[in-house]
Amino acid sequence: MNTPALTTLTAVPEGKVISFESIRVACRNCTLMTLCLPLGLAPEDVERLDSIVRRNRPLHRGDFLFQSGDRFRSLFVVKTGSVKTFAQSPEGGEQVLGFHLPGEIIGLDAIDKDAHVCSAKVLETSAVCELPFGRLEELSVTIPSLQHQMYRLLSKEIAHETEMLLLLGKKSAEDRLATFLLSLSQRFRKRGLSPTDFYLSMSRHEIGNYLGLAVETVSRLFTRFHEEGLLKVDRKHIQLTNLDAIEAMVIRAPVEEFRRRIS
Amino acid sequence: MNTPALTTLTAVPEGKVISFESIRVACRNCTLMTLCLPLGLAPEDVERLDSIVRRNRPLHRGDFLFQSGDRFRSLFVVKTGSVKTFAQSPEGGEQVLGFHLPGEIIGLDAIDKDAHVCSAKVLETSAVCELPFGRLEELSVTIPSLQHQMYRLLSKEIAHETEMLLLLGKKSAEDRLATFLLSLSQRFRKRGLSPTDFYLSMSRHEIGNYLGLAVETVSRLFTRFHEEGLLKVDRKHIQLTNLDAIEAMVIRAPVEEFRRRIS
DNA sequence: AGTTTCATTTGACCCGGATCAAGTAAATCC
DNA sequence: GGATTTACTTGATCCGGGTCAAATGAAACT
Numbered sequence: 001m002n003t004p005a006l007t008t009l010t011a012v013p014e015g016k017v018i019s020f021e022s023i024r025v026a027c028r029n030c031t032l033m034t035l036c037l038p039l040g041l042a043p044e045d046v047e048r049l050d051s052i053v054r055r056n057r058p059l060h061r062g063d064f065l066f067q068s069g070d071r072f073r074s075l076f077v078v079k080t081g082s083v084k085t086f087a088q089s090p091e092g093g094e095q096v097l098g099f100h101l102p103g104e105i106i107g108l109d110a111i112d113k114d115a116h117v118c119s120a121k122v123l124e125t126s127a128v129c130e131l132p133f134g135r136l137e138e139l140s141v142t143i144p145s146l147q148h149q150m151y152r153l154l155s156k157e158i159a160h161e162t163e164m165l166l167l168l169g170k171k172s173a174e175d176r177l178a179t180f181l182l183s184l185s186q187r188f189r190k191r192g193l194s195p196t197d198f199y200l201s202m203s204r205h206e207i208g209n210y211l212g213l214a215v216e217t218v219s220r221l222f223t224r225f226h227e228e229g230l231l232k233v234d235r236k237h238i239q240l241t242n243l244d245a246i247e248a249m250v251i252r253a254p255v256e257e258f259r260r261r262i263s
Numbered sequence: 264m265n266t267p268a269l270t271t272l273t274a275v276p277e278g279k280v281i282s283f284e285s286i287r288v289a290c291r292n293c294t295l296m297t298l299c300l301p302l303g304l305a306p307e308d309v310e311r312l313d314s315i316v317r318r319n320r321p322l323h324r325g326d327f328l329f330q331s332g333d334r335f336r337s338l339f340v341v342k343t344g345s346v347k348t349f350a351q352s353p354e355g356g357e358q359v360l361g362f363h364l365p366g367e368i369i370g371l372d373a374i375d376k377d378a379h380v381c382s383a384k385v386l387e388t389s390a391v392c393e394l395p396f397g398r399l400e401e402l403s404v405t406i407p408s409l410q411h412q413m414y415r416l417l418s419k420e421i422a423h424e425t426e427m428l429l430l431l432g433k434k435s436a437e438d439r440l441a442t443f444l445l446s447l448s449q450r451f452r453k454r455g456l457s458p459t460d461f462y463l464s465m466s467r468h469e470i471g472n473y474l475g476l477a478v479e480t481v482s483r484l485f486t487r488f489h490e491e492g493l494l495k496v497d498r499k500h501i502q503l504t505n506l507d508a509i510e511a512m513v514i515r516a517p518v519e520e521f522r523r524r525i526s
Numbered sequence: 527a528g529t530t531t532c533a534t535t536t537g538a539c540c541c542g543g544a545t546c547a548a549g550t551a552a553a554t555c556c
Numbered sequence: 557g558g559a560t561t562t563a564c565t566t567g568a569t570c571c572g573g574g575t576c577a578a579a580t581g582a583a584a585c586t
Contacts, residue, residue: 095429111418144404154417155374161424166358168431169475212432219535477544
């Protein structure tokens with residue numbers, strides 16, 4: 001048997017039932033082990049970690065993991081499906097902060113203030129592991145390799161946000177969308193899924209919000225990329241037909257700087 | 264005696280000598296203790312932390328703490344002066360990631376890859392504490408409150424970058440500069456310095472780069488803010504003559520969203 | 527099946543801020 | 557002290573992408 005919940009990452013239609021078994025798997029049997037918190041832990045330590053993990057029933061589109069202002073109790077790891085995080089201003093304006101795929105950890109920004117500073121909403125039927133942070137912290141006192149892994153994860157998150165800053169600070173709309181698609185592609189690949197053929201679980205509006213672009217711009221860019229033969233779009237189904245060109249697009253981005261410097 | 268090196272945060276002219284004594288102070292006597300790593304530690308633990316801190320000679324404008332690609336060995340804490348961090352593309356283009364004031368920790372993004380992913384350059388004569396990360400990690404295994412403080416610091420850094428994402432993702436040039444000035448003001452206040460009267464240690468070019476704006480735009484905005492009576496500018500000397508207005512400017516930023524929602 | 531609702535696409539227009547181009551003022555160098 | 561370099565300011569122009577408006581298409585509702 002394979003693991004249907006993982007391979008149908010974003011393909012589970014609304015309301016369909018996910019195999020409950022695939023959600024209850026222990027860390028040691030989880031296909032995400034090398035992407036997740038247990039990375040680098042000795043088997044017996046994985047068991048100890050496993051013992052504090054709460055595996056709740058699957059969540060559905062629109063469900064919240066937590067909302068901004070909630071007391072911080074747990075970190076969450078996406079197991080199947082996807083989750084978006086976003087900040088909201090009192091008036092209702094919202095800024096999408098990230099889209100989270102299986103193995104990615106959510107809530108790290110809440111440790112400092114002991115309260116959530118953003119909200120997390122499930123984009124499609126998803127299974128999520130809950131890690132009560134108090135227990136995790138106790139555990140990491142007695143497992144140095146877990147502490148190290150925690151530092152690494154927090155650091156990785158910082159480095160990742162830094163990359164987003166680079167993206168939003170300088171690049172053109174075209175670069176932003178190309179970078180976004182490439183990021184998804186690479187993350188799908190790491191999870192054993194097709195890097196060139198996938199479904200988007202988020203709307204154009206959410207993509208635009210995330211990238212600091214208007215919906216219309218996102219839509220136009222998809223059309224243009226399609227016309228240029230970079231990809232095929234059908235609604236939420238994306239096929240990257242020229243991944244190399246998309247990569248090249250992202251890499252040669254800082255050229256304007258270069259041109260300025262040599263002149 | 265007061266601590267001249269702190270009170271002259273950005274006012275030490277190039278080449279002038281900083282009191283060496285003020286640099287060598289132990290953590291327990293450091294005015295930054297409540298802003299820095301020792302926060303929340305028992306006195307004996309502060310001593311243990313103190314014992315691994317390396318206090319090097321002051322650095323001067325243009326000196327590097329580290330460069331992108333360097334092996335990661337230590338975290339750094341600004342003690343006096345200021346430091347900028349930036350990412351650079353191979354061609355020479357650069358994106359300023361942050362300006363760091365006394366008590367702020369630099370290098371947290373390097374833990375994951377065990378290599379620096381950005382560079383840190385001193386903006387003015389500055390004293391910096393070096394924290395060898397291996398030692399720090401060992402220590403944090405035996406001092407749970409230090410481990411907790413590390414988690415908090417890492418988390419705070421994530422939350423801070425999230426705020427920058429919000430800024431760069433949505434807001435107008437005006438909002439960006441206002442937010443930047445307000446951030447500086449608040450950070451100076453926390454350090455016991457004037458929140459309304461300070462020197463900028465970074466150039467207009469660096470501010471623009473940081474905020475995703477052209478130098479010319481930054482310059483024009485300073486002129487406009489001056490005309491509107493929000494501040495006085497003389498070269499690098501800034502006086503915020505209407506802090507309330509600047510705060511209001513930042514807070515009422517998401518109004519466009521609101522307008523859209525009710526229509 | 528037909529209606530409502532919401533998401534996406536497409537077109538027309540406009541504006542904020544980038545870019546280009548001087549000019550001015552400090553700081554650094556002889 | 558004068559020359560050179562670098563930083564900053566100001567003005568003119570242009571364009572990428574936002575905004576507005578409308579059409580089209582999917583999906584949910586009755």
